[in-house]
Amino acid sequence: MVDFDKRKARASAWFRTLRDDIVAAFEALEQARADGSPVRFDVTETRRGEDGGGGLMSVMRGGAVFEKVGVNVSTVHGMLGDRAQKAMAARGVPGMAEDPRFWASGISLVAHMQNPHTPAVHMNTRMFWTPHAWWFGGGADLNPCIEYAEDTAHFHAKLRAACDAHDPDYYVRFRAWADEYFFVPHRGRARGVGGIFYDDLNTGDWDADFAFTQSVGQAFLPAFLPVTERRLDVAATEADRETQLVHRGLYAEYNLVYDRGTKFGLETGHDANAVLMSLPPIAKWP
Template sequence: MDELKTRASDWFNQLRDTIVAAFEAAEDSTASAAPAGRFEVTPTTRAEGGGGGRMSVMRGGRLFEKVGVNISTVHGTLSPGAAKAMASRGVPGIEDDPRFWASGVSLVAHMQNPHCPAVHMNTRMFWTPGAWWFGGGSDLNPCIEYDQDTAQFHDTLKGGCDRHDPTYYPRFKAWADEYFYIPHRKRARGVGGIFYDDLNTGDWEADFAFTQEVGRTFLLAFLPLCDRRRDTPFTEADRETQLIHRGLYAEYNLVYDRGTKFGLESGHDANAVLMSLPPLARWP
């Protein structure tokens, strides 16, 4: 299993580098008198030791108002609360032996232009003495919705899923619709995408290949939407709509998001865990 862990973490690092390069290239190709944004990279660690990663954040760019791309590989012992939560999901033996290892890449992009959709993506592998699994997905969060963009995003994700299993897209789309729902607002935080967790079919190579597909497909699904919308003129009313929609994103990530809760409970760098929060938001 150690060799498989290394392969997974190495690939997540490659995916991180690919996305960072693609986002900086998108900055360079965006028409603006402002300087093109660049990522600032900060090492991250767990408070209790046991691995770390890199937090890469770009602020105030031409295309991106704030975008973070985080990579981490961590290990240690789960807190009793985290172990209990995993046991409730069916992870065998985790409360008796709460050791864990996890590696993955996670990103959230908040855009300058309100017509250009915000987006989230992550892929990860998790290991405990009793089990291993993959998880991840991507979802689109426009503040001003365009049916064309939503359809194109979903069609691209479906194509990636279908290359591995025709049942994946309908299953993981439905999972995303449920997972990214904000109960206290009685609405979704965006227009969905795919989400999956605890993926262990018994074939590590197949599950890893699908997780790689999710990472590669993300740029194919998202960047064309940026090309279409980044130069659309917008008004102060559009900006107000964007800031209020970001409030939904902040509420969801602080109250419900499983990754936020795990990152804080496992002692990872709080700034990296909360990287997903928008730079500015507003509530009505």
């Protein structure tokens, strides 16, 4: 019989390791442009309501590179409420009414940048378990307010390489899924230049699906850091800043109205500040 407790522990530990690697890389990038004083994320422990689990919310604000960046990691468990049970049933998960236990672990990252020429970015990977099913999900997408074709190409090339190492069909499938998922219907446009998105990944081979999810997470820094470093010193005008703030309004609209992770986190009682970490520090609407 498969020992899912060991699998859960492996996944949870790896998400924490990925979080530590990204936090260290972002602090180093910020530190390189600081005045010598230490640059650190503010780290807060989070708890999930009356049920079990929690995590770490790590946020850095007002730096030379990042205006606001959050890197959250959590491992939560408990009983799904009626709405969440219905959502699971709609996704084809059987037996939730009889046994609504769940366990979920993952990392979620959103960065809003100081320079309007440097793109905002989102990344997450996660594992979800119930007594009836398990799956992985995640992805990453780039959100420039001023697009550079070479930045978009670089970001997608790194994600494609991560996908191709596991299945030659993954990139095409998951890029198309991202284009569909990160679309803002009431604005009739995408929130950025896409990336990859996948959910409900269960091929029947847990180790293979976990390895793919690890590859997606490991591809993030090579995909994002060169793009960031390339644009840090591009001169920005007041008009560029206005474009950035209006674009952030679009991002906020999407995350509050459509994002699955936001809905799930709030409905299952996770720390609201951690769930809403993705919102930009300042935004405008036309």
